[in-house]
Amino acid sequence: MTDYRSVPVVTSGQDYRAAPTQPGSRMARRAAAAAPPPPPDDRPPRGHRGGGSGGGQNKMRILAWVSIGVTTVMVAGALTGYTVYRDAFSNIKKKSVNSDIINPRPVDTGALNVLLVGSDTRAGKGNAQYGQKLARTADAGGKRTDTIILMHISPNRDKARLISFPRDSMVQIPKCKNETTKQEMPPRRAMINSAYSSGGIACTISTIETLTGIRVNHFAEVDFSGFKNIVDALGGIEICLKSGVNDKSSKLVLPPGKSLLNGEKALGYVRLRHYGDGSDIGRIKRQQIFLSKVIAKATSSELLTDVGKLRDFIAAAAGSVTMDPELANDTEQLIDIAMSAKQLTAGGVKLTTIPWLPDPEDKNRVIWKQPDANELFTSIKTDTEPATPAPSASTGTGTTTKPKVTLKPEQVKVQVLNGTKTFGKARLVADQLAKEGFNVIGVGNYEAADGKSLPKTEIHYAKAVESAPDHAGTLAGAVVPKPAPAEGKVAATNPQPYTPATPPTSTPPKGTPVIQLVVGEDFDSVKVTKLPDSVNNSTITASEQKSVCT
Template identity: 45%
Template sequence: MDDMKLLRDFGAALEHEPPATLARQRNRLTGARPRRRRVGLLVTGLAAVATAAAVAVPTLVLRGSVAPPTGARPAKVVTGALNVLLVGTDSEVGSKRFRKGARTDTILLVHLPADRKEITAVNIPRDSIVQIPRCGSVPARKSMINSAFDQGGLTCTVKTIETLTDVRIDHMVEVDFLAFKEVVNALGGVQVTMKQPVNDPKSKLRLPAGTSILNGEQALGYMRLRNYGDGSDMQRIKRQQVLLRAMMAKAKKMLTDPGKVSAFLGVVGKSIKADEDFDMETMVDLATSLNDSRLPTFLTVPWVPSPDDPHRVVWKQPDAEQLFARFR
């Protein structure tokens, strides 16, 4: 079955008792136009959703949902802007290496302004020493920010970041290592360039100097690589930003191939967890608003070495406060 026939059949199927949220979205997009026009809009919608996936908000079919924090939260300012928290965890559910007590290996706060033009993605260093609030039965404590997930999951991570920044997080997305590998493989691999060869047994990564196409396993090793350059978490974050930008560029190239878009979205949807308010209708609305967006500008929370441990960092003030004020 060719790709366009598959999409036409899917469009026809939507004429018969689609899910309520999808039916509302379809009617809003298509109105009473002829069937061929509806199919064209469906293809456009799939492409738009792929663009949204590249900006770290992929939630077509969720693997699971995450409860929002309880108690006091920053005020929700109705401006049309959105703040989305994306975390990558070191859990590998379903693999032989799965373990309990996972931590966040990557924490990314994505700010989408009301006009959706200049998107900003801020990396929060996992080695940040911060005050973590009480989460359920776990008392408040001072520790590395990635331990918030270990003790209270994504809900506690959101609560911690909201407490530290006074930024209201509108949506949250969780991706584990196994899911990350599946997404990279669904993209057909991702290209990176190394200034020097890599042979790191800990991250299970071996690469020559120059340009390489990484599969999912290799991309995960690249994301986690520490024994390279100065070995710092800050340099690791810079490499992650390079990899994420390459993934976004690869995803955009898929938009002319509906079959690849459909396959990619199927993998992405089954690979993540998000808050329950990030449903299909919300996602399609957000996706269509991102059509003309540029790739995100990547930043890192301003930091200085911790006075108690040179291998850890603390946020530099007032610089960090000024950065997050923009997000509010």
């Protein structure tokens, strides 16, 4: 039987999805993204992310976020009468990409995960003036995305997290079909946005799924024209500046204080490079505040109750966005997103930038900080189960039963046993539980009667302890997939005490039952609810940004 002892520490940063750090010259990376080659990137190096030039990420992040407002308000029309807006809905551009995704896909858990990307095509009136000289043509030699955002809406549709992936993240791009030739391109290490340049949205979806392990259910793309049209249809967005702006690069002149921006000025604002401390982080925070205001206005009662304004907005939005047909043709799903977004402005949308570190091979690029990034991904993967109402204390027959007790992880004592042939599994799972606050008191092994690995994870508790089922239920709710607790404990092989890296803040009282978690081959992970400081420090809450001046 395997033994947990003397096992080296293994972090989720060693997961196959993490971006490798092997070196590669910039020329080699560009060459690898060819066939056909992506459009030239004539922008200057962004430099270290503490202070930067480079505005591509800025202009695109807002475009992607506006897609949420687009889907939100388009379907609000359906709530006031689908017939009135039928023509507008039919104008949504659709693109089917499922046949172009050639990598194994993560399991669909039932959560709603939408990939939002912004295309920097210069097609459209007024768009050719933006960007570097070589990009000032109708098609700019191709399209790129400087923004990739994964929107996760919780099962109860009352919370959301939008994860921004910096365009200069060096990651492992999986094998993909070339968007134009349909020829298979081999895996390569490159900037994450090169997936879109050569393989389009299908390769971008594959890249995100491979790196994060999260199933992407739908996607939405929006371009410069779409961004400007949407902002104009909303009647503009009000921003607040601590100091005035006179920036030639973004073609923007604004006074200090509050300003109402139309689409053209808003595009200049999100492209603004020289303002504040000039840092990339400061610029990202300004954009996220702007995005939260877009969503607030797009879901406001003022717009939703004005049939004329709503119809105009839907018409502008529908012609500005490309979606997968499964989403574009599913009115119920769009309504679901719309109603979600309306709740989210009050309940709080969290906007997070992936925790990062400078790439050791190129300080102008970044890699994702591990295991922090993978813990963030796990929190999304495991946020799949809607909260259920507390059980009633009545049986419906005039008698009453004792209601279930809601326990915190700190109140649950756990012994973790390795029922698999994987060396060190008990300690790995114990570490995950301890991070989430569970009081892990021991580890060991479990020998099945047939000598084989246990196929499914089990939870056992002592039948004699009245409160044990409640403790077992709390533990079961933290494990993916969720095991069904069973009466009767099992014999542990080679049991040993467990000491967590960080001592628990409290100790359960004497007499607290010890619940056994026997890890089987089907074990995926412990649900992550306590995120690392690096994630929390790179997150803002949309509902708290109303009166913020930047």
